[in-house]
Amino acid sequence: MRTTIKAPATIEGIGLHKGKPARVTFLPAEGATGLRFLNPAFASPLPALLNRVSGTARGTNISDGKTTIYTVEHLLSAAAGLGIDDLDIELAGEEPPATDGSALAFAAALVRTGLLQKPGLQRKTLSIADRLEMTNGTTRCTAFPSHGVSFKLTYDYPHPLVGRQVVEFTLTPEEYLANVAPARTFGFSHEIEALKAAGLALGGSLENAIVIGEKEIIAKDGLRFPDEFARHKLLDLIGDLALAGLPLKDIRIEAERPGHASNVNFAKLLSQKAIPNND
Structure with missing residues (x-):
């Protein structure tokens, strides 16, 4: 069964690498959307997928081919660590707030909103057969x-x-x-x-x-x-x-x-x- 969150949650601060004001809002996602980023510069939601990776210098960056968002790994880690399948992550700025340098603020915010199971939506997983x-x-x-x-x-x-x-x-x-x-x-x-x-x-x-x-x-x-x-x-x-x-x-x-x-x-x-x- 797939999982999202029950309600929005917002965190503000300063971006680690760019040093600019940053804000992230976690939003519930309908359907089997996976983890996606929203940004005013994107024409449509940007899926957090390997084919979107645009750089890995001191952080993992993803892009729609025109606009890059930086250091997404802590956000994705919080979602994956908590077992969240579908989540819209709205960023105001080029990168998320650094918070205290960990993923704790993100994970705690997601937990506070409450996790919501989505009956009827099949959950695909990644397994391997061999070493x-x-x-x-x-x-x-x-x-x-x-x-x-x-x-x-x-x-x-x-x-x-x-x-x-x-x-x-x-x-x-x-x-x-x-x-x-x-x-x-x-x-x-x-x-x-x-x-x-x-x-x-x-x-x-x-x-x-x-x-x-x-x-x-x-x-x-x-x-x-x-x-x-x-x-x-x-x-x-x-x-x-x-x-x-x-x-x-x-x-x-x-x-x-x-x-x-x-x-x-x-x-x-x-x-x-x-x-x-x-x-």
């Missing part, structure tokens, strides 16, 4: 049939304050809301100047990101989890995989050192190898 693996340099993504949906993610970075972090979760709405959605965006202090010169992180601050310096980690109210960086990478992965357009079913995914580009490419591989499946 799949994709490797590119030090990045490796693997998937294989399993019971339920689970993830193992390894984040490994040669910095004395980061090192190797490994997280494993079975994906349920409750687990996502408590242990994945709160994990915040992070970056390294030595990258900030170059990012801003490239027109990125213009709205970044300690209100919406963790900064890893040479000798200290600067995070508002401290880290939420000892492995918060790996959890945020998992948050991103869940959002990027949602671009496959189908919820995952009976699959385990293991990712080592993933990024947005590898996430999107792995979603393409999963889509190509998916077997027909209806709930």
Whole structure:
């Protein structure tokens, strides 16, 4: 049975990369529409699908060929993590508000509106019959049939304050809301100047990101989890995989050192190898 939300919910703030005022409104969706973006610049709703991806530099961007919206992964992660199939996401601006750098505000807003099941609408899902693996340099993504949906993610970075972090979760709405959605965006202090010169992180601050310096980690109210960086990478992965357009079913995914580009490419591989499946 497909799921949407019962009522609209709006969040306002500043965009992480463009640094401009941003507003997102979640709207209930009728029919089997999937996840879609609405924007005054779009002639029609823009489906959140892999063939709409226009960039993966420091975030996942999608476009209708004329207008690009940036960093959609946290919005999609919140919807996918909660098991929402159909949702219209109305953006005022080029990107969603950064909130605190996590997906918690989005997920909490969706939960507050209440989820609505849609009887009579068939729910297609994404499953695989055999093991799949994709490797590119030090990045490796693997998937294989399993019971339920689970993830193992390894984040490994040669910095004395980061090192190797490994997280494993079975994906349920409750687990996502408590242990994945709160994990915040992070970056390294030595990258900030170059990012801003490239027109990125213009709205970044300690209100919406963790900064890893040479000798200290600067995070508002401290880290939420000892492995918060790996959890945020998992948050991103869940959002990027949602671009496959189908919820995952009976699959385990293991990712080592993933990024947005590898996430999107792995979603393409999963889509190509998916077997027909209806709930």
